[in-house]
Amino acid sequence: MRKITLHRPKESFNKNCTYEILVGKRTLTELKNGEEKSIEIPNEFKNETFKAKIQWYGSEKMELRNLTENDKIIISGNKFLNRKLPFFGAMFPLTGIMIFSTKNIISKNIGIGILMIFLVGLIGTLTIGKNKWLKLKKE
Template sequence: MKIIIKRPLEKVNKRISYPIYIGGKKIIELKNGEEKELEVKYSVLLSAKINWCGSKEISLLKDGEVLKVQGNVFFSAYLPFLTALMPVLAIFIFNNIGGEVIKIVFSVILILLIVFCLLSLSFLRKHWISIQRIE
């Protein structure tokens, strides 16, 4: 059974190759804008990973199936900027800039940012790359 895996040109993660795993084994690495054809013996689970993050597993069902693999723009492009806000908020909180109300508001925002970043890196780690079937 043959499948085709496409990775469109991406601005985010453009220098990072996505290792593609079939049945838990690394088969290929997909570079930015690359398309590869794979020969698979039977229907198995396919996934992509970068570091500890990656995609959900997708089952391969049909011969000639075309899959698109791409990174999640929010997690890869915007999450680093959100984490950069943490030290700025901490400066306002610990130096008592702006009074008590601002300190409380920024403390709540900082706690929410920390919780969101931890959730993104742990529970949402299988959403950094998406694998979609192309009809």
Template sequence: MKITLKRPAERINRNVPYRIYLNGKKLTELKNGEEKELELDSVGELCAKISWCGSKSLSDLKEGDVVEVNGRVFYNRVLPFLPAIVPLLSVFAFMDGVGDFWKNVMLLLMTLLLIGLVVAISVFRKKWIKMRRI
């Protein structure tokens, strides 16, 4: 069975290839802007990975399917900048002249931000890359 994998040229993760797996075994790597035709011996679950993050599995592949693999905008463009907010919030939280109420608000925001980052890179790690039939 032949399928085609497409990775559009994107600024997100442009220097890192996506590793493509079928049933847990590595098939190939897909570089930025690359398109590959793959001959599959068996039917199974196809997924993409980058570092410890990846995509949800795609199953029920058929002959001639075209699968687009790309990075999700939020996880790859916005999430890397969120840790920079923590030092800014801490500067304002511990500045002289800031009332106790605002210090508590800043500390709460920092805590929620850190919890959100941990959840994004652990619980939602299989949503870093998007795979879909086109």
């Protein structure tokens, strides 16, 4: 068995959520905000992958065979996606107000185009970029 240390720094975002630690498709443990745990990984998992997950999104996979005894892994949230992206969500109703207001600030066709580009970018970030919300860093 190999022993590794998992560390999650205190974060102002995702502070009420726990990060689920997966080995393969099995849950190994959970990390709360600011928590550090030492875990033992059984030898039967040496060819598996390691991943952190929160709700439907998570981190890139890390190969367990690349980890050595007493490695420390820092699991943190992506600051841009977790802090800045909600402000882009606030643009959705503002764009709607600009498009459908009685005083046409911008042309409706241009506004609808901007809204569609915004929606495609948002859906792309939530689906294609779903494995970039958390970061694993070997120390």
